[in-house]
Amino acid sequence: MTTTALPGQAHTRHEQAGPLTGTGLAWRRAVRSDRWFWLVWVLVLWSFVPATTAAYRETISDDAAGREVAAGLAANPTMRAMLGPPFDLLNAGGFAMWRVGGFTAVMSGVMAALGVIRATRAEEEAGRTELLRAGAIGRHSLLWGAILLGLTGSGLLGLLISVSMIGLNTPAAGALCMGLGIALTAAVFVGVGACAAQLSASTRACRFVAMGALGAAYLLRALADGSASDSALRPLAWLSPVEWAPLARPYAAERWWVLALPAALAASLIGLAFAVEARRDHGAGLRPARPGPASAPARLSSAAGLAWRLTRGSSLGWGIGLVIFALVMGSLADVFETVADDPELAERFRRMGAGAQDLQAAFFVAMLGILVVLLAVFALQLFERLRKEEEAGHAEVILATDTARTRQLLAFVVPALVVPTGLLAAIGVLLPLQSGLAGDRGLIPRILGAAMALAPGVWLCLGLGVAVHGLAPRLRLLPWAVVGWSLVVNWIGGVLGFPQGVLDATPFGQLPQLPAQPMAWGPVIVETLLAAALLVAGFWGYRRRDIT
Template sequence: MSGGAPTATGGHDLAGTGVLYRLALRRDRIALPVWVYLGTAMVASTVFSFDKLYADEASRRTFAAGIDGNGSLRALYGPVFDGSTTGGLTAWRMGVFGAVLAALMSTLLVVRHTRAEEEDGRLELVGAGAVGRRAPLTAALAAALTANAALAALVAAALLAAGQDAAGSLAFGLSLGATGLFFAALAAVTAQLAETARAANGLAGAAVGAAFVLRAIGDSGTGTGRLGWLSPLGWSEQVRAFAANRWWVLLLPLAGAALLTALARTLVARRDLGAGLLPQRPGPAAAAPALASAAALARRLQRGPLLGWTAALAVGGAVFGGVAKGVVDLVGDNPQMAEVLARMGGQQGVLNAYLSSIATVFGMVAAVYAVQAVLRMRAEEVSGRAEPVLAGAVSRLRWAAGHLLFPLLGTALPLAAAGLTAGLAEGLALGHGTGPAVGRMLGATLVQLPAVWLTAAAALAGYALLPHRAAAGWTGFGVFVLVAWLGPILRVPQAVLDLSPFSHLPHLPGGRLDAAPLLWITALTALTAAVALAGLRRRDLG
């Protein structure tokens, strides 16, 4: 895969790295800024909220003391190391989830520019030129370094702009960036192990999940605090930004990233191009009768992600439902906190407001799956696999219908799973019966479906009408989620909030079920999908 000297050990194994690095940034010129903006906006909105809710040090310390005695919230967010400043509370609230966001951004980026390129055959064409064996891997890691450096710098700048301590702001930003670098290097290893991009992402995602669980057990206050040190996410919070500012802890993720990078560079030279180090199970010589139609093939391609997202939302429902009692105890008599929760979803008390807000979050997460399911058609098209299917007696609309069943009907499964587990966990935590709690939460999650459908229809329109713009399918999702998520916190005008279908949904549990917005959102979904399918029929594929 290189021109000139042998690339496994020779001096040309990095040839072309600069070109591939610039190409990676060019291809992700929209996706990466969105990831970085999302992380920065989450931190900025959080520090803004805490500044409004707890304007004096006494109220902040009282809030932090409530968290210290609440094991469920510590397991979810971690302990508060500095309860005297707004920056310290922001580090508590966003430290773990900001690190998770950096980890996901990094793993997806590295796999996209390494294993995914091999799987699609593009890396073989690139390697036919003067490109070194390790150049694609090095370029992908350099792009991840750039993205995480930008995230760290902008997060620190946002905290500084909010009037927070400079050292704490820098420590917090660097903790997120260093965590992202660790998981970028980990993804570089999984890209060598797995033969497909989906499997590589799955291995890296499982590592992120395991790190979260280890950290949660360590922070839960059950005498297992040392387990947190086994988790890269635990390292991020142990920097203790705005408290001790332990800079030496940053050496742990950086050293881990260096070791994993060295391992990935060794592995990439020891395997064949296009192959993974983990053995693949051979498939049957002939297709089963159940794969005799385009819809059956779509079902086979889509079932894995559907089951994965269903399991993820089920776990999320159990976690967030289980901390319902902790949230109620923490809010107590704080009217400002109750007001914010009520503004984000629900009018019938703190508990209903909290449950309504997490139901909205589940709807947004389900919308991510819906967009991915729609854009599977784009992946099939650009890889050339859709062409032989459509060469037979299969129309474009029939082919699209097989895939669209999943974002339209399949999204009900992960939402129902989230509602079921959240209701069970909430009922057990509060001791008021699981049956009524499950019913309330199922209604709250399933009412998100029209907004999820409209998001999927917007993605379909982007794919069908603007096929050569990679971010077109995600544009609607980005607008809908950012408006609904950050709008209430930032108190944006109602006209802006109205841009998101999630802002029009009934606030359940606790609110009134109004069918009108559900009907007009569904009608708008049908209209958008019809326009998109008409465009898909008329344009050239590929």
């Protein structure tokens, strides 16, 4: 029997529900789906802070020499640009806040923004949100559930940091200020992620917007902190959300009022996200998608053309960000020569640069060591697009044509190999550009050679990603774990006093660090051949496994 609804009774349960009805269900669903994402991020970021605090005396000794080292670090604009403003390096808490607190705040922003977009726009793009909204659930409940999960993860990170710092016998006020500052920074980017998720129907575009905002905040902070104390650029630091946690001055006469800034901005962004969601259509962004051309251009008729179309936005964004960062940091290279009069401080800088006697060369070695790992992350991200195409069912449609699997895989491997390598070469030129033009013109080709000597490490990480994708796609997190470990080792391994064997246990540890070390072709050739072998293994496996 067919039942016809009477006039006035054709309301769905969704229309009768309040805007936040079912928030608890949405929060539990987000926890069930993303619990490992949040747990791994929170635990890894938390571990940086107590580990650095415990190793404080290995870096700053309790004597006159230690005080001179602390004063030299605080006065060096390059170190301020890299790590943020130091306020009191003569206690373990203040040193930890400077050395890894700012870094943890930035990475917590990455965690928060990606986590919220993952639970909102990615679910909506996949069609799962529409299924949930067919029930008695409010229009804003799914967004609110994702935001609550993001705030929960941010708060948990801050709580763990505060408790562990108190457990290490640092002052409770400083520990609370540090934990709260980092948690509120993450909360700001919960709001950024929530707003970004409303702007476009594409998850990829939303992530690009959120990471672009974070990158701009970091570059603004680095530019302001690296400038002279009387420069007009220094006050610009107050405009960067990732700077507010350090400016609250944990362990250095805390300024609690500063924490009202991230709290207010987070609340405003979350409110804005709800307002925008109320005005956009489900499945669409705030900006409506424009109709495409009636026919595709010839360049999209091949797998390679389509792969480039899918990855060009990420390539452009990463390229612009890394080029600007290389130019800004390269402009500060000459400052390292000013610490040569302090033997103790100069020796510490040389250790940062793989033992280079020239302090300027030590700076370039240290910067390349950080940037090359970021390029490995970029290479994996470009290749990861193929997995997403398979999960969405798009790859199967392409393979139903006369496109061979080898050609399909090659279409995504080539940009993941070529673009990061090209950017590494560009960084090798741009980092020493200002110093080379002002003095030693031979510096530019030397640092370019140093950069390219590290390229096999990027290729090896990509080769591992391709091999895993072709042979054992269930292990897709393995290459990301390798790159994450490399970032930890390069960023804080020296501070924590890791054994040399541990420092070398990364794809970049065995490669020659020019110009601090002599050129060694053996590791370069071995890693290149190993990367090639992994690529071949990935192609072999991809031709034989099921496309899921």
